[in-house]
Amino acid sequence: MSLLVAVLRSDGAVLFANAALENVLGLSRRTIEGVDFAQFFTDPALLQTALEGARSHDFAALRFEGGLKRLHHEAVPVHVSVAEAELPGEVLVELWPLEQQARQDREERLREQAQAHKELIRNLAHEIKNPLGGIRGAAQLLEMELASPDLAEYTQVIIHEADRLQSLVDRLLAPHRHPHEVGDVNIHEVCERVRSLVLAEHPQGLRIEQDYDISIPEFRGDRAQLIQALLNVVQNAAQALAQRMAQGDACITLRTRVARQITLGRERHRLALELHVIDNGPGVPEALRERIFYPLVSGRDGGSGLGLTLAQTFVQRHHGMIECDSTPGRTDFRILIPLP
Template identity: 60%
Template structure:
């Protein structure tokens, strides 16, 4: 395949592989590494020069099956073969934990070289979870929007009828009942308005500094919860600005941080409640099956009791709340606003540590 060589056909050119989300290594016919891509470097935490000329078979916990498959591809018994393996991580790698991978072995350059592509099984599972979450969010939003519109019209009629009825009642003691109808109709109207808010509100795009957003959230949280709570900053100030809706992002982060502060009620009384706002740059990130060179990695972490296990998989669904009196809309709106920025929001929780992760592509 001439694609893999430059115009002079004297030296291989593999720059395109650096744009792939999966780990890619180019091997010679003996299995020695000639090139690895950026995703390979990032996953192993090693520069590519540390892997050059080493044997790929030494990277795996049990290389026997890979060796058999590799030899079959080199011998042209198959042009491509697949297997599952356990990447043992070369010495000096960032982590010593073996990594389960799906390996794809393919001939290139007329059989002179072999392409080894490794897909993290956890990465594949994560992408599948993201796809399911996005589909579920789209379905849920459409359902809620349709339901809200259906509720909205009768509510106006109920409230108006109650007002007319109140005007006709001579016995003022009966006004108590019409007022109950009016107040409950207003409460439901406010709920419907919140459900419809993301669809009504225009997307106000401008340059956004994420740390200005976080400082605004921090000041609002500390103003409401001034005692017993510390909101720590852990910022990477080198992060660039990006195009987005500043108010939407403030609301998304505020909804999460506010939930955390409320969940920290006991720790606030004890004086050791903590919320951490952390920003980092993430490189070669896949969001919604699209690869981005650079992304914002925003963490909102608290030391509260954790999300109840029975709702952990449903916390972004509308009307699901782990708190008495909660509307169950805060995290739904946060997810919607983050997705409007082509981002992803996830939650990991256990007693003593709840972590919300937001990733948004950066320029």
């Protein structure tokens, strides 16, 4: 649901109601105007008390939670904000359906967590990177001084592990090293590039279906980063489909749609790209669902736990978000990016 808005006289009579509020109440604006707005609440006293405070200028804005009655439907739980309007004697009432408010709060919390994790990982990577060169160099010098060639096996272990850690550190730092190169992006060219790459890697037993809305316009973005973000998500899906590939019925669907009136990062967007990566694999283990985008968290043996973290980073650089809905037999990664 969208933001519900009403402008009231100080006595509570409705002067204006937006279309979203009309839809929720199931009444036309003409029917609502002039009516005491408190009667649409399951507990009218909550709004009446807020209006008394507004009339006496006791607060700049007051918030409370209540229930909004609907014609022939159950009441909608809402978060209500009451504030003085710009014109004297008028009061602005904004209502957020609590399901939408909870979603926005969750998105904001996930965004903040992702940023905190990225900063932690970047700082940790820098701290690890500096001693690694010294460890590797010392192992090489030690190897040159060994009396017995048989002992070189141990120094080679040190060198190999130092190189492995160096590779991991480089991947952790990669998103911060590449500048954001913006140009016109056709999302379906991005999808087709990723589709060809993944099918080349998995030529047997995997089908990648295209379900595109070709009316989606080009938008400004970093094509290389979007390819990498989508590639990471699709590769993650393909890896989860190993058993179905062996059976020959593994399927990934790339679906594009236009979403309307989407809130991302507390900002409302008229249009947004909605890109789904849907697979018919076993699903994300329940224990990982809340942590799937955390760095170094992986659901498979040998996984680095960086693919989805990097995908999230690149999508967030486009002021978007990525989320996952997973049940056994169907996992849906949904990417949202604002459109002009």
